Amino acid sequence: MKQRWKRQALICVAVVASLWGARSEAETPKPLRIGLIGPFSGPSSDFGIPMMNGAKLAVDEINAAGGYLGRPIELVIKDDTANPDVGLQLSQELVREGVVATVGFCNTGVAMKSLDVYQQARSPLIVPCATGSPITAKFPAPDSYIFRTSARDAIQAPFVVNDIVSRGWTKVAILADKTAYGEGGMNDVTKALAAKQLTPVYVGRFDTGVKDLQAELKAAQAAGANVVFSYTVGPENAVIAKGRQALKWNVPQVGAWPLSFPFFIDGAKDAAEGALMAQTFIAEPSNERRIAFLTAYNRKYGTKKIAVPMAAAQAYDSVYLLAYGILSIRNGDLSGPSVKMALENIPRVYYGVTATHERPFSKDDKDAITSNMLVMGLIKNGVVTFAYPEDRTRNLFVQRKQ
Known part of the structure; x- marks a missing residue:
């Protein structure tokens, strides 16, 4: 297949490089260093590793097309292990090492502890996975160096x-x-319910790592709940599903994107069937861009199934958006403020995997994803598919920001 969209994604590299002229063969181009931070080991590695793999795939493609004005892009990879203190220490290291920008964070708590590091250093951060609403709300948008390509919970929940x-x-x-x-x-769920004049019939809180939530489930059942909205990023989602099954309480389980993670699907097995969740990307070959991405990913990593497709696709798109931004910088100024301004004013449309990104960021808006880009995913036969046939049809056309 002729990957026309990929060539479009890379054409600006060649155009800008021609404007600056070819480097002497005798020169050794200095790599352009970009930080990549996430949980590549530990309890959140099931989506941290796909995030890293998606970013690496994008870098390989961009470097194959000439990198940044002949300079190869080099990822400086840091494993935060899903630990906020580790994430803070490694973020400080990335800033000291002088990366042009950073792509990272899967866990909201880890991201929140490190945001000040990037903001104070005026070093742009693009968050491809963590969805907690406060991440892009902590600083006033015009001043913020924090960008995001994942769907924040404030749009997933409604x-x-x-x-x-x-x-x-x-x-x-x-x-x-x-x-x-x-x-x-x-x-966010409580606010979304209130907008419809509804209140939850039960709210249960629990520590991560819990193995039994029977008491909370029984209380929810006694309160008359006819749906369980779970909000946790780890195996506790499976604990909830298996707990419902043990109680023979046949009510649906719904949630945000972690219900598409292996911790849930593999951990809950048949108890996961029928669960519904918000998705920006479902790993089905619905158009040429997605076919090309899935084929390239599977070939590079020798797999037929991406553990968490959204994490891989969003990280892939994040690296390309960063490349589009810096390639628009004509004076060679790759300082933090210059890169920030470039991201806020990306001049070309990026035909991405999760969305068609036309002005994904602006001075007043640092979130690239809007609710029209979401679809409902459904667990069926142990995989995530479209909950509605019309979403599968609509997904043939990658959505633009509204």
């Missing part, structure tokens, strides 16, 4: 709430962990 209410599931039990991610998600 999207899922709209869906379940349309199905008649209005007696909602919320089960959320006590992390920053769970706290923020619980608040």
Whole structure:
């Protein structure tokens, strides 16, 4: 297949390089260093590794097309192990090492502890996975160096709430962990319900690592819940599913994108069937761009299945958006403020995997994803597919920001 969209994604590299002239063969181009930070080992590595792989794939493609004005892009990779203190230390290292920008963070709590490092250093950060709403709200948008290409919970929660209410599931039990991610998600779901004049019939909080949530599930059942909205990023989602199954409580489980993770699908097995979640990308060959991405990823990493496709696709798109931004800098100024301004004013449309990005960021808006880009995913036969046939049809056309 002729990967026309990929050539479009790289054409600006050749155009700008021609404007600056070819480097002497005798020169050794100095790599352009970009930070990459995430949980590449430990409890969140199931989506940290796909994030890293998606970023590496994009870098390989960009370097094959000439890199940045003949300079290869080099990833400076740091493993935060999903630990906020480790993430803070490694973020400080990245800033000291002088990276042009950083792509990173899967865990909201880890990201939140490190945001000040990037903001104070005026070093741009693009978040491809973490979805906690406060991440891009901590600093005033015009001054913020924090960008994001994942769907924040403030749009995921209303999207899922709209869906379940349309199905008649209005007696909602919320089960959320006590992390920053769970706290923020619980608040977003509660706000989304309030917008429809609804309140949760039960709210249960729990620590990560818990193995038994029978007491919370029984309380939700006694409260008359007809749907369970879970907000946790780890295996606790599977604990909830298996707990419902053990109680023979046949109500649906819905949530944000972690319900598409192996921790849930593989951990809960048949108890995961029928679960619904918000998605920006479902790994089905619905158009040429996605076919090309899936084929390249599977070939590079020798796999037929991406553990968390959204993490890989969003990181891939993040690296390309950063490349598009810096390639628009004509005076060679790659300082933090210059890169920030470039990201806020990306001149070319990037035909990405998760979305068609036309002005994804601006001075007043650092979130690239809007609710029209979301679809409902459904666990069916152990894989994530489209919950609605019309979403599969709509997905043939990659959405643009609204």
